[in-house]
Amino acid sequence: MATPVDGALTPITAFALVGALGVGSQWLAWKLRLPAIVLMLAAGLLIGPVLGVFDPRRDIGELMGPMIAIAVAIILFEGGLTLNLHSLAGAAEGVRRLVFLGAPLGWLSSTLALHYVAGLGWESAAVFGGILIVTGPTVIAPLLRTARLQQRPSALLQWEAIVNDPVGALAAVLAFQIVVVVHADMTAGYALWELGRGIGFATLVGLGAGWGLARAFDRGLVAEYMKVPVLFASVLGVFALADGVLHESGLLAVTVMGIWIANAELPSYAEMRRFKEHATILLVSGVFVLLAAGMNLDALSVLDWRAGLFVVVLILLARPAAVLLALALTGVPWRERLLVAFTGPRGVVLIAVAGLFGERLVAVGLEDAALIPPLAFAVVVATVVLHGFTLAPLARALGLTAPGRPGLVLVGGSAFATSFAEALQRLEIPALITDANLIRLRGARNAGLHTFYGDILSETAEFKLDLIGYDTVIAATDNDAYNTLVATDLAPEYGRGNVFQLRRDTRETRRHALRTTLGGKRLAGGLTYGELNKRMHEGWRVRSTRLSEDFGPEAFWRRYPESVPIGELPAKGELRIFECFADDETPPELTAGATVIHLSPPEESGEDDNADDQGASGQD
Structure with a gap:
């Protein structure tokens, strides 16, 4: 040399x-x-x-x-x-x-x-x-x-x-x-x-x-x-x-x-x-x-x-x-x-x-x-x-970019997906629900939500569906294997930190545990599709509550002791979905001033309450 x-x-x-x-x-x-x-x-x-x-x-x-x-x-x-x-x-x-x-x-x-x-x-x-x-x-x-x-x-x-x-x-x-x-x-x-x-x-x-x-x-x-x-x-x-x-x-x-x-x-x-x-x-x-x-x-x-x-x-x-x-x-x-x-x-x-x-x-x-x-x-x-x-x-x-904050794609039409998308819509966050079964999209379509009838992994979805305004994916179908497939396939495109799925129904033993290269993050709460579906039939729904100086994280937990926080929207920032770690029942740490998106039982949320909380006052 x-x-x-x-x-x-x-x-x-x-x-x-x-x-x-x-x-x-x-x-x-x-x-x-x-x-x-x-x-x-x-x-x-x-x-x-x-x-x-x-x-x-x-x-x-x-x-x-x-x-x-x-x-x-x-x-x-x-x-x-x-x-x-x-x-x-x-x-x-x-x-x-x-x-x-x-x-x-x-x-x-x-x-x-x-x-x-x-x-x-x-x-x-x-x-x-x-x-x-x-x-x-x-x-x-x-x-x-x-x-x-x-x-x-x-x-x-x-x-x-x-x-x-x-x-x-x-x-x-x-x-x-x-x-x-x-x-x-x-x-x-x-x-x-x-x-x-x-x-x-x-x-x-x-x-x-x-x-x-x-x-x-x-x-x-x-x-x-x-x-x-x-x-x-x-x-x-x-x-x-x-x-x-x-x-x-x-x-x-x-x-x-x-x-x-x-x-x-x-x-x-x-x-x-x-x-x-x-x-x-x-x-x-x-x-x-x-x-x-x-x-x-x-x-x-x-x-x-x-x-x-x-x-x-x-x-x-x-x-x-x-x-x-x-x-x-x-x-x-x-x-x-x-x-x-x-x-x-x-x-x-x-x-x-x-x-x-x-x-x-x-x-x-x-x-x-x-x-x-x-x-x-x-x-x-x-x-x-x-x-x-x-x-x-x-x-x-010129109006040629994705509007507002980046949105979220929910794979699987269900009562949970519909309730979650409605909560995001009220916060002006784009939400898309996809399912290959048209009947499962009926509730979301009746609610006027953005839906896609078809497989999210199909060629039609890739070339016909404009996903530029979405940066997070939650795979929440009743098929655990399909949820894992969706999360694995979309992780390189959306980033592994932005792809989530429901907890699998199979016990997380050594025999059934997946490799870390497969699937996405486990959605907060650690609920399976069956557990989530059961709660929705019991009247649970997704709502959002804004935290403030007078109504901070501690006040939130006193008011909603059984709620399952799914994510939060900072006052200045983008939607953040919470992850549930294996064998960890510790609730996620909430940020003061953010709007918490959570799954709440009917006795906490109010059966006839169709608007979201605005903070400590509780005014709808």
């Missing part, structure tokens, strides 16, 4: 620093409810050009370019894995317009802005304008996770970002080939033949690899524990093979491969996608820190007022005009059109591809192309910071 120069980090230390800063930024963003991309960029700029602690080209060397290329390929493949065609419900027309019409219009509008505002020549503007088509799944995914958008606008932004990423790269390749024809002794026909051959080959390789892997996985030709490693190796092979024929066409190949596998209906698809999502979080974190740390402040110093004006025109005119024209005369509501039009963050692919083509155009003899890398970085920083802080407020202003 080569000895690092003075002040340089060893490659191992550099990788450790990038990983710690990237993942640490993601965690801090989650904790502070801030856009993760903004913190990752800030961390990279701080350790790189500001403090000079880390320089990727100095500390990592020539490996940086291939590492970023492979990371982008894996990110796009994982993005393709999320693009199941069923998720296009209600958004298919909009996605087609954004890809087939919006991309060319975006190319044209960006090229015009680059030429007339930023001052680039037509050749450099055409190449960079193609790259600006991309919006980037590396940026969109974290933003969507934070903003909690409704299903259709979220699908529009996600599909556009993933599909247009390779489209933008290929548009830049097309423009670059034309520039090469003009500046070299090459016929236009030959250049177009090379381009068509590369795109066709990449598409065929992606389709072939996706079809082959799907067949192999479905027929059991690959061991279960080998599926993810085989996927990784295949992605790298497909990317390298296609990229060897036409540079940047590897992005198209891996995207096509991912989309094919996503729609192959493989039994192990969910496990593969979750693992890929985890890998993508690591890669996105690392790539953003690397790119920010590697930015040269001297290169940025060449930007002038025209560059700033170009960024403004791109965000406020070029992007909105292309999107609004593409979505005109479609069934997409105008509010969703506005949200998509003014949401166009750029990310990893833009910087990586812009840096590559900037160098190639300068080599051809276009000196103004030296402005492309710093302009690309300025666009990424401006759009990431702007949309990172404005997407959620803009979506709320």
Whole structure:
């Protein structure tokens, strides 16, 4: 191993620093409810050009370019894995317009802005304008996770970002080939033949690899524990093979491969996608820190007022005009059109591809192309910071986010579920009751509650039911095995701390105890379905009582000695469901000032009392 120069980090230390800063930024963003991309960029700029602690080209060397290329390929493949065609419900027309019409219009509008505002020549503007088509799944995914958008606008932004990423790269390749024809002794026909051959080959390789892997996985030709490693190796092979024929066409190949596998209906698809999502979080974190740390402040110093004006025109005119024209005369509501039009963050692919083509155009003899890398970085920083802080407020202003506090999904229609949902409804917390038996939903439907007739684990529920406004699940059916299945399946999506189930009817002995990886938390009270159902028939019901300074936890227990607290709603915060620990009969600790949601017997709650308590006064 080569000895690092003075002040340089060893490659191992550099990788450790990038990983710690990237993942640490993601965690801090989650904790502070801030856009993760903004913190990752800030961390990279701080350790790189500001403090000079880390320089990727100095500390990592020539490996940086291939590492970023492979990371982008894996990110796009994982993005393709999320693009199941069923998720296009209600958004298919909009996605087609954004890809087939919006991309060319975006190319044209960006090229015009680059030429007339930023001052680039037509050749450099055409190449960079193609790259600006991309919006980037590396940026969109974290933003969507934070903003909690409704299903259709979220699908529009996600599909556009993933599909247009390779489209933008290929548009830049097309423009670059034309520039090469003009500046070299090459016929236009030959250049177009090379381009068509590369795109066709990449598409065929992606389709072939996706079809082959799907067949192999479905027929059991690959061991279960080998599926993810085989996927990784295949992605790298497909990317390298296609990229060897036409540079940047590897992005198209891996995207096509991912989309094919996503729609192959493989039994192990969910496990593969979750693992890929985890890998993508690591890669996105690392790539953003690397790119920010590697930015040269001297290169940025060449930007002038025209560059700033170009960024403004791109965000406020070029992007909105292309999107609004593409979505005109479609069934997409105008509010969703506005949200998509003014949401166009750029990310990893833009910087990586812009840096590559900037160098190639300068080599051809276009000196103004030296402005492309710093302009690309300025666009990424401006759009990431702007949309990172404005997407959620803009979506709320347009009414395209989940309303109010996150809600709760009750799996299993029963008297308890109906009473619980009614109590949440009075507190203005969304509640959804699901059941595959329509008769069991009769009480909830008669009460005007939000219900879903069907299996919560079905494909219909996944693609037709908008669950963005819910962050907690309680499995409360009369089938203990099904409750465990629901809790186990939904735990990775909702978080294991937010998935609960009723206590199983089987005695918790060593012989019958489940592994800790199965099921969810036990709902407070430790009641089985039979015990809960019996109490509801005896007149028990779920109600809420607000604690105050005069009516604190001790007063609550004096007034409701037999009640079973299920959860509480802080004065400023989100719903918290109580957990019952095994062999622990200690009641949960109540928070002063919170509203307690509890199951109470009729002698405590009052048989004719239809309103909830408001505190010590007891006024309804």
